Amino acid sequence: MINNKLISNYQHGFMPNRCTTTQLIYTMEKWYKSLLEKSNTDVIYIDYKKAFDSVPIDFLLNKLYSYGIRGKIHRWIKNFLKDRTFKVKIGNDYSDEHSISSGVPQGTVIGPLLFIIYINDVVTRIGQNVSIAMFADDIKLTFSFRNESECHALQNAVNNLVDWNTIWGLNVSLDKTVIFHIGNKNPKFNYYVNNNELPKADIVKDLGVITNNKLTFEEHINHVRNISMLRSVQLLRNIKSTNPKIWGNYFKMYVLPLLEYASPVWNPSLKKSIK
Structure with missing residues (x-):
């Protein structure tokens, strides 16, 4: 087919x-x-x-x-x-x-x-x-x-x-x-x-991306930022290692996918969104 x-x-x-x-x-x-x-x-x-x-x-x-x-x-x-x-x-x-x-x-x-x-x-x-x-x-x-x-x-x-x-x-x-x-x-x-x-x-919420009728993605950017920060805090609390490589691996597994998902669609272009 x-x-x-x-x-x-x-x-x-x-x-x-x-x-x-x-x-x-x-x-x-x-x-x-x-x-x-x-x-x-x-x-x-x-x-x-x-x-x-x-x-x-x-x-x-x-x-x-x-x-x-x-x-x-x-x-x-x-x-x-x-x-x-x-x-x-x-x-x-x-x-x-x-x-x-x-x-x-x-x-x-x-x-x-x-x-x-x-x-x-x-x-x-x-x-x-x-x-x-x-x-x-x-x-x-x-x-x-x-x-x-x-x-x-x-x-x-x-x-x-x-x-x-x-x-x-x-x-x-x-x-x-x-x-x-x-x-x-x-x-x-x-x-x-x-x-x-x-x-x-x-x-x-369109296939996981939050969209408003002005197509600015402010709500999605705030959501991604908040959930990424929350997950980062959880990692800091639960991982006792001081090895940077281990930290990098956990970040790539649990935080980076949140930041990268469909990013070509909602990639911030406004200064306030980038901040």
Whole structure:
């Protein structure tokens, strides 16, 4: 699938040479361009209810077949997915055994790949004027506009996505799906999923990066600084060694990843943020 470029270019999850940072850079570039052009941008973060666990197995197998995954590989995947069972252990006691009728197994090597194959064709339902970016089951819809009359395009994209979900057995979590308005003169339109008005947010946590609607990242920088300082203090209290090499190793393991995560996206440019 990957070698034959059958996976959508908008998918950044579980793909070679792609990660959360590449997805964030892709969307941030569009948002900054919109601000420079004095346009408004509306973003809708789509959150699914138990996405990996909800995939209908027969639907997935049909999709795999349509992508040319057939024969022994298809039979192996079918055997891997079907007739799975589970039971719960509490202390030394076990519950009755129950069958699993849907979902791709999480924590497996092939599970995430099967999921992104399943969700792959959702991009065909969005429309040309609305941008989509995905990281596994996290979906962002972005639409930039100058005229208020254009905003129906984003609502149409949401409606089409909901229709796709209905066909393929996935459900949107209304509590976690939010609207993010960017632009000083943004009219802040309402958007709906099945006639339910979606909540709005001025600050969002986007793949681990806290973003405000001015795209300044002040909240994220403060968060990273505070948690890095806290972790550094914890190291000072608990590590008794005076060996600089040991200190350096602990810093690289426990503090540096916090400072470096997605830093190309939020790297501070304002003097007050650098301080």
